[in-house]
Amino acid sequence: MRRLLPVLFVLLATAAMGASRGDEAAARATVLARFDAALRADTGALERLLADDLDYCNFRGECESKRQYIDELKTGVLRYAAIAPTVEKVKLFADTAAVTGKVTATATRAGVQRTIHAAYLAVLVWRDSRWQLTSWSTTLLELNETK
């Protein structure tokens, strides 16, 4: 029995700490990987980087689900030509991260090309041993539109 005690302790400690969690560097990397996947319309990567309960709210305040966002990229309704992001801050709350930064992106949506400079708030959740984007919102700082 005495020999079992250390094992029991380890099990309890592990249970108390929970499963391994993501760190700040991984959260930053995930946000940047998501921009990169969007730019390359890599829907396979986006399937992993976006949470199933994603709320993707653009600079107009219109929100889309994961399926809608990926479908727009798949069908070419939304096509990014360039994305230049910066990550300014990461706040970790156990299995959730709030990431803020700025981005300049040029994209064509439904035939209209826009270059936006925006500030963003990305909320990531740690699921299936990886960070996933569950909420995205932007504040428009500058807009150039070409029809």
Next chain:
Amino acid sequence: MKTRRTTLAVVLIALSALSGACLAKDKAATPDETGARAATLTRFDAAVHGDTSLLESLLADDLDYCHSNGDCQGKRAYIDSMKTGTMKYRSIEPTIDSAKLLGQVAVILGHAKVNATRDGAELNMQIGFTSVLVWRAGRWQLTSWRSLTLPDAPAK
């Protein structure tokens, strides 16, 4: 044999105490969606009434409060702007569109009609907002706020 029984009893007591502590913790701390929604609405109300002591408890110390013009403030700067009258809310009519609970964090999406004065300039606008709340010290606290002016807003 006696030693074995004693050890087993100690382990069982330890396990029982641990589970009891977990249950007690769960009872005391209940970060739910209803509470997160309520904290969001109370925060709007406190802002309109300039109730800075209530805001002290509703805002997290690590708050990032980013306005619809992109300017961001910390907790101190935000509360001070109300104390000094730099920011004066006359009315806020908020609607919560969705609330997502992620353990000790809640993400609230919504929109609001805001009437305010900032640096002497009149603001009359419709905003969309994302509010991130964190459960600390037994209550929901606002830790990240981002808003945007909705396109059809009659901004002045």
